[in-house]
Amino acid sequence: MTQINEQLQQEQQRVDDVTTIIRTRIEELRKQVGMLKGDIVDIRRNFWDDVTVNFEDAAEAAETHASMKQQAEVLSERERSHRHGEQQLITLMKLEQSPYFGRIDLLEQGQSKEDCIYLGVGSLLDESGFHYLIYDWRAPVSSLYYDYGPGPVRYETPSGSINREMTLKRQYMIREGQIRSMFDTGVTIGDELLQEVLGKQSDAQMKSIVATIQREQNRIIRNERARLLIVQGAAGSGKTSAALQRVAYLLYRYRGLLNADQIILFSPNPMFNSYVATVLPELGEQNMQQTTYQQYLEHRIGKTFALEDPFSQMEYTLAAMNEPGYEVRIASIKYKSGLLFMRLIEKYAAELGQSGLKFTSITFRGRTLLPEALISEHFYQLDRSISIGNRMRLTAEWILKELTRLSREERNQEWVQQKIELLDQEAYAHAFEELQRKNRFAGESFDDFEAERDFLAAMVVQEKFKKLRKRVKRLLFLNVPAIYKRLFENDNGLLERLTNGKQQLPEKWAEISKQTIEMLDKGDIYYEDATPYLYLKEKLEGFHTNTAVKHLFIDEAQDYSSFQYHYLKRIFPNCKMTVLGDLNQSIFAHAVAGDGFEPLSELYSDEETEKIVLTRSYRSTRPIVTFTSRMIEGGDKIEPFNRDGAEPTITYAADETHLILAIEERIGQLLHSSYQSIAVICKTAAESKRMHHALQTHIPKLRLIEKETVTFEKGIVVIPAYLAKGVEFDAVIISNASNESYGHESERKLFYTACTRAMHELHLVFTNELTSFIQ
């Protein structure tokens, strides 16, 4: 006992000493940052005083330019130092509260004294500047803390492997400079600490897990080899957490070479962005770029079509089972998400390189300036060995030249004269100045008047042609919607040619085509058509690749189709991909059977691909994990983290009214505990809306989460199951857990996803018959 007390005292003494150093650093740094800020304000204020401005001749102008450049460089250097100083201040302030969370003692062979390595969210050097008082959790040596228990250890550094003997591994919980608890542990980072962290109430924001990263999670975080890293992890196994710590790791490991803008995270919905937004800043790093696949599609084709979103597609697949055309639509989703369709589009594009493209005539004020046929003729007379995209660009250049010629002819049109007469004073003055500048205006004479008229006419026409030219530059003379539609019209035996007469099309192709054409004719496009459409468009126009992005993270990876993966690979050609998903949460209709990761199988070679499986679930209590894993095949492989809690409950309600009453009552009970977030999870958006309406009068603070919701907040919410993906709540109430709602096999995974959102309590309420997914 005394020994433990003594140890604790010694450790607290070290914490105090380190904290004193941190405080001194904070003081010093504050002064430095303050001075830098003063400098920046001064430089900005006096920028022009310190620059010698003279444009009289070329030499003077060059000097002025150099002087401005120098001044701008000083400014940007100060700004950089200021930013860096502020960043350091933030880290130091975090360290002041909790300087470290772990310690390992390493003994080098032949030495008698160990090196003590303390791990924290940032590093800290002692006064000499040679010894680390705290190591950043991402430093090479820190990996040992996550990977090993006491005994022989080995780690890699840029200069080679290092072998040591670990004689101690200790964890701390330090808050406000005080050690609250401390334990010595083995390989797994202490259950005690995890118990404490996981037992807490949920937050509106995800937390960093650096103090308790598990060994298998560390493999994901520090993986540098794989081009494609696939993480299959049970619900709540820390996939998203590992992804975010990985971003922080990569930013540290490749500091100076990689910045946050070169990393993109594709998240499942806009709300998820707000949920994970604080993790990286908490670790002293900038957030990566975040988007959803839908946002990307909107950006690319939102102007051409009213684009269906994945949630509407989901809503349809869940709620329209009895509507006519449902089976056709499902078959269509499956086919259009797969690689067979992608190959078909590739063949189609190749054929279009020879013939069949549809162009749009260039028209102006109701007149055709360049007819479609002429554009087509120009395109197809270009050398066919040039790629379609490049031929398209050449065609655009030709059209632009034609437009220059046509704009000259246009100047003599009647409308131009009328416009000139209506021009205001300012436009005249501008024309006058321009003409003077060009020395084409000598004084008042007939010629001058002509010159002015010419100039004004050119100006008027140019203004009107601007839009036209812009459209040509955007290749809008190519009628991609009509070209895509043609695939479904099957004119001239197009499909027989593309499939070589072999049966590659789905059985219901004719009906699928009809459905697709109907949509396109309305100016709408189904979610499952968006990626194929875009792929075809880019095949014809050239790909909009983004070479700056170095890392792509795809969360909820099971929700993406093969087609989408291939497309992403194509547009981000220089990046490494980390995809994280759970096959048991594949809730989209395009999901294929198998291990859920088939869409990725052809993406990269086996040598470039690595797969890590996470089976331990941290989110929910043991009773909840035991309960939910029975719903799915292979659920016995999911290991619950040993955290106790109440058993899930199942409540029968005689009818809808009683169901509402039961939910109200349950919420009332839950409100007595200290839970921060309670969710009523319904199957669809329509049901959620109804439920929200029914509960609202008694629970005024109730929030309805819809697909447009962008912020994730604490409190009581009603949410459709598919939007609850990726997030978690202290307590979850499932409504309605009946066989009617969750009876089809296709709804099993959705039900599982909904139930696994619960951290501490799970309650199911049902009418009629309980879903058969619960055994």
Ligand SMILES: Nc1ncnc2c1ncn2[C@@H]1O[C@H](COP(=O)(O)OP(=O)(O)OP(=O)(O)O)[C@@H](O)[C@H]1O
């Ligand atoms: N090593 C860890 N230490 C502490 N908490 C952890 C750890 N790993 C995971 N967690 C916690 O477990 C919960 C689930 O994590 P996360 O959301 O990352 O899992 P997921 O695999 O993405 O889940 P899902 O697929 O169900 O959305 C979070 O509250 C997270 O903080």
